[in-house]
Amino acid sequence: QLQLQESGPGLVKPSETLSLICTVSGRSIRSSPFYWGWIRQPPGKGLEWIGNIYYSGSVFYNPSLRSRVSISTDVSENHFSLNLGSVTAADTAVYYCARQRFSPQSFYDGSDDAFDIWGQGKIVTVSS
Amino acid sequence: SSELTQDPAVSVALGQTVRITCQGDSLRTYYASWYQQKPGQAPLLVFYGKNNRPSGIPDRFSGSSSGNTASLTITGTQAEDEADYYCCSRDKTGDQKVFGGGTKLTIL
Numbered sequence: 001q002l003q004l005q006e007s008g009p010g011l012v013k014p015s016e017t018l019s020l021i022c023t024v025s026g027r028s029i030r031s032s033p034f035y036w037g038w039i040r041q042p043p044g045k046g047l048e049w050i051g052n053i054y055y056s057g058s059v060f061y062n063p064s065l066r067s068r069v070s071i072s073t074d075v076s077e078n079h080f081s082l083n084l085g086s087v088t089a090a091d092t093a094v095y096y097c098a099r100q101r102f103s104p105q106s107f108y109d110g111s112d113d114a115f116d117i118w119g120q121g122k123i124v125t126v127s128s
Numbered sequence: 129s130s131e132l133t134q135d136p137a138v139s140v141a142l143g144q145t146v147r148i149t150c151q152g153d154s155l156r157t158y159y160a161s162w163y164q165q166k167p168g169q170a171p172l173l174v175f176y177g178k179n180n181r182p183s184g185i186p187d188r189f190s191g192s193s194s195g196n197t198a199s200l201t202i203t204g205t206q207a208e209d210e211a212d213y214y215c216c217s218r219d220k221t222g223d224q225k226v227f228g229g230g231t232k233l234t235i236l
Binding site: 046048060109110113114 | 159160161163171173176177180214216217218223224226228229230
């Protein structure tokens with residue numbers, strides 16, 4: 001059974017880099033057709049997509065975060081990572097990792113696009 | 129600001145039917161996916177694409193799309209359906225994903 005688990009520091013100082021890992025168990029991160037993504041949710045607010053990555057390295061970022069964010073994969077460890085630099089209090093949130101399914105048709109009409117498996121979430125607070 | 133717009137709150141009487149909507153220009157091209165989130169829990173996929181319901185999701189959940197609007201319909205709502213619901217789709221470029229602001233569903 002596929003499971004995703006976020007890990008990393010729960011407290012980050014302002015101006016530093018937030019680093020999280022999502023460990024995938026039960027299936028190889030190389031499996032297709034799936035992207036691997038990060039989504040966050042500030043306290044009391046809605047969901048915000050951060051970015052997606054394919055195991056081969058193709059990556060897509062939220063334009064509002066692109067200058068500060070980096071997502072990478074480690075196929076040997078079967079995990080993918082999030083780095084968000086120059087954090088402020090506005091980056092305080094629950095950070096989720098998720099698997100996104102897709103199909104060739106998705107590129108035309110979004111059919112089969114869905115975050116079908118989610119991690120439990122990691123609360124990250126930015127504070128000195 | 130979100131490129132997908134949802135009503136912040138909707139209420140429905142127990143056992144009745146409710147439609148939760150999501151509007152955005154990108155929905156003229158791309159289907160939406162829908163997520164249910166209960167307090168303290170991760171989101172749960174409940175419907176996606178033209179007509180896809182994940183295994184284990186009750187068939188009272190259905191989706192549709194017309195023009196710039198995607199809809200999630202819950203037929204015969206149950207008390208356990210009280211939750212926040214989010215739509216998600218691609219943006220107009222097709223490369224990024226975007227979530228709606230969410231709809232809080234209250235069961236009366």
